[in-house]
Amino acid sequence: MKLLNCKQLAEELGRSRTYISMMKRAGFKPSHGNRTTIDHALLWLQQNPDFRTTQFSNLSQMSSI
Numbered sequence: 001m002k003l004l005n006c007k008q009l010a011e012e013l014g015r016s017r018t019y020i021s022m023m024k025r026a027g028f029k030p031s032h033g034n035r036t037t038i039d040h041a042l043l044w045l046q047q048n049p050d051f052r053t054t055q056f057s058n059l060s061q062m063s064s065i
Contacts, residue, residue: 013041026055
């Protein structure tokens with residue numbers, strides 16, 4: 001079991017670090033503190049097929065209103 005940080009997970013998924021941050025905003029919880037496995041991330045994505053980063057990218061702006 002290889003534990004990955006945000007940058008490593010993004011590289012493994014072929015996505016950006018922003019994508020991983022949006023996953024976290026959408027409810028993804030790393031399995032070991034701030035690190036997780038690729039299998040854990042893929043399982044979350046499979047369980048959340050409608051996940052889109054655009055749904056969560058404006059949350060910080062909305063909270064300041």
